Amino acid sequence: xxxxxxxxxxxxxxxxxxxxxxxxxxxxxxxxxxxxxxxxxxxxxxxxxxxxxxxxxxxxxxxxxxxxxxxxxxxxxxxxxxxxxxxxxxxxxxxxxxxxxxxxxxxxxxxxxxxxxxxxxxxxxxxxxxxxxxxxxxxxxxxxxxxxxxxxxxxxxxxxxxxxxxxxxxxxxxxxxxxxxxxxxxxxxxxxxxxxxxxxxxxxxxxxxxxxxxxxxxxxxxxxxxxxxxxxxxxxxxxxxxxxxxxxxxxxxxxxxxxxxxxxxxxxxxxxxxxxxx
Amino acid sequence: xxxxxxxxxxxxxxxxxxxxxxxxxxxxxxxxxxxxxxxxxxxxxxxxxxxxxxxxxxxxxxxxxxxxxxxxxxxxxxxxxxxxxxxxxxxxxxxxxxxxxxxxxxxxxxxxxxxxxxxxxxxxxxxxxxxxxxxxxxxxxxxxxxxxxxxxxxxxxxxxxxxxxxxxxxxxxxxxxxxxxxxxxxxxxxxxxxxxxxxxxxxxxxxxxxxxxxxxxxxxxxxxxxxxxxxxxxxxxxxxxxxxxxxxxxxxxxxxxxxxxxxxxxxxxxxxxxxxxxxxxxxxxx
Numbered sequence: 001x002x003x004x005x006x007x008x009x010x011x012x013x014x015x016x017x018x019x020x021x022x023x024x025x026x027x028x029x030x031x032x033x034x035x036x037x038x039x040x041x042x043x044x045x046x047x048x049x050x051x052x053x054x055x056x057x058x059x060x061x062x063x064x065x066x067x068x069x070x071x072x073x074x075x076x077x078x079x080x081x082x083x084x085x086x087x088x089x090x091x092x093x094x095x096x097x098x099x100x101x102x103x104x105x106x107x108x109x110x111x112x113x114x115x116x117x118x119x120x121x122x123x124x125x126x127x128x129x130x131x132x133x134x135x136x137x138x139x140x141x142x143x144x145x146x147x148x149x150x151x152x153x154x155x156x157x158x159x160x161x162x163x164x165x166x167x168x169x170x171x172x173x174x175x176x177x178x179x180x181x182x183x184x185x186x187x188x189x190x191x192x193x194x195x196x197x198x199x200x201x202x203x204x205x206x207x208x209x210x211x212x213x214x215x216x217x218x219x220x221x222x223x224x225x226x227x228x229x230x231x232x233x234x235x236x237x238x239x240x241x242x243x244x245x246x247x248x249x250x251x252x253x254x255x256x257x258x259x260x261x262x263x264x265x266x267x268x269x270x271x272x273x274x275x276x277x278x
Numbered sequence: 279x280x281x282x283x284x285x286x287x288x289x290x291x292x293x294x295x296x297x298x299x300x301x302x303x304x305x306x307x308x309x310x311x312x313x314x315x316x317x318x319x320x321x322x323x324x325x326x327x328x329x330x331x332x333x334x335x336x337x338x339x340x341x342x343x344x345x346x347x348x349x350x351x352x353x354x355x356x357x358x359x360x361x362x363x364x365x366x367x368x369x370x371x372x373x374x375x376x377x378x379x380x381x382x383x384x385x386x387x388x389x390x391x392x393x394x395x396x397x398x399x400x401x402x403x404x405x406x407x408x409x410x411x412x413x414x415x416x417x418x419x420x421x422x423x424x425x426x427x428x429x430x431x432x433x434x435x436x437x438x439x440x441x442x443x444x445x446x447x448x449x450x451x452x453x454x455x456x457x458x459x460x461x462x463x464x465x466x467x468x469x470x471x472x473x474x475x476x477x478x479x480x481x482x483x484x485x486x487x488x489x490x491x492x493x494x495x496x497x498x499x500x501x502x503x504x505x506x507x508x509x510x511x512x513x514x515x516x517x518x519x520x521x522x523x524x525x526x527x528x529x530x531x532x533x534x535x536x537x538x539x540x541x542x543x544x545x546x547x548x549x550x551x552x553x554x555x556x557x558x559x560x561x562x563x564x
Contacts, residue, residue, distance in 0.1 A: 083493065083495075085493075085494070100493075100495050102493075102494060102495045102498070116495070118494075118495050118498045118499075163498055163499065165478075180478075249559070250540060250557060250559070253557045254557060257554075257555065257557065262554050262555055263538070263555050267537075267538055267555065270505070270506060270507050270522070270538055271507065271538055271540055271557070273461060273506065273507065274461065274506075274507035274509060274524040274540055275524070275540065
């Protein structure tokens, strides 16, 4: 496989390469397949990029889809009207994307502004000590926004939608979060939060709407279900409504699990529904 | 030189053609067309269309396609090949061979009484179902991904089977099986190497690497059914990972029984993990 590099100013017309290095100002005009793509200067892509690893130490402006194994950003990475797919993304600089970003593992320690972020494990940590004293003046702010194509902030990481399994974030401003496990650190602002598993929220966070059922279920689990006359009446009633034999071994096991606080009332209903699907 | 056509009304075309935009009926024969957009009926024979978008009836004979998206009835005579074939409507074919086959446009996951059917023979690397679908034709699909209701009479066989909605079939036999559990599903037997029946979206590496006409993010964003417990008779596989399942028998090499499972008999050879939220009557080490 070939290696190619741009060490001044030059254009690439795409193709398949082993390694592509851009050290000056490079422009990609076609679709590129490479094992390794290194950007040290300025890079502009108008084609689709497929690579095992994409290391961006300079400034990349991307106008085509990107599918990579590993994406490392130390400088600035701006993607417009494109889709970023990767196994892992590590960003220590600036990442701005007007489309969707999806990766198994995402770790952002710099500044980010992303429309849609999908992944398995997402960690967004904003390095506040280095940046929170900087405030972009009004004119420059609108100029920066039009340059990036999305609003950017030096106070928060901005994301419109996050969907993932595990989310860990601080100083994040987001419209919608849908995740299994969520850990929100200081100063997060969330309009809508949907969490199906473990949820930890710092008191300084501002949360708009959440799915409350999950909260009550986990609360029940922690406290157990032993004892009160009301719950016994409820579970008896459910069994009666479903025409089940209370002495049946499976029903007995379900009741025991419930009394031990292992399962919630909703879960009891689901299991009894399964025993009597009519 | 390739010619471009703007057609209003009926027209017959043939030869090397660039772009065609037609409002009206088009009849094409011995044609090599780069891009064909037609609103109206299309009769095409002995031709190749790199990119076809059609709204209306399409009758094709011995014609190959690159990317084809058609809304309306499509009838294919002879053997046709395509890279990606998206059909919104009924499809009948003597033999259609394609890489990707999809039965609805993007974003359509509808359930209800209506369902699509194909008739004839179909061969595809991946079949994606986004609309309620009954499979009652001859099929040779390597991968099946269904995001809407899926019905089949008998035991469905393929290499990778992913279901995110209700399924009704006698059994499924595949290397890799992922099923989102639903009490509305009717499945008796699941047999495979890796079986995953779980409320956690099964978008694993295998799924992500499957050739698909839609992005992985589309499936990540799919709205899933409310959580309920799925009933089966038997699950047999090498690696089994299940939750929200009621089954008479689970038999495997490595078995993981997750939350809210109600299992009568579990047989395993290697390892077993059981959630404290699961109920098992009998565990047997083989």
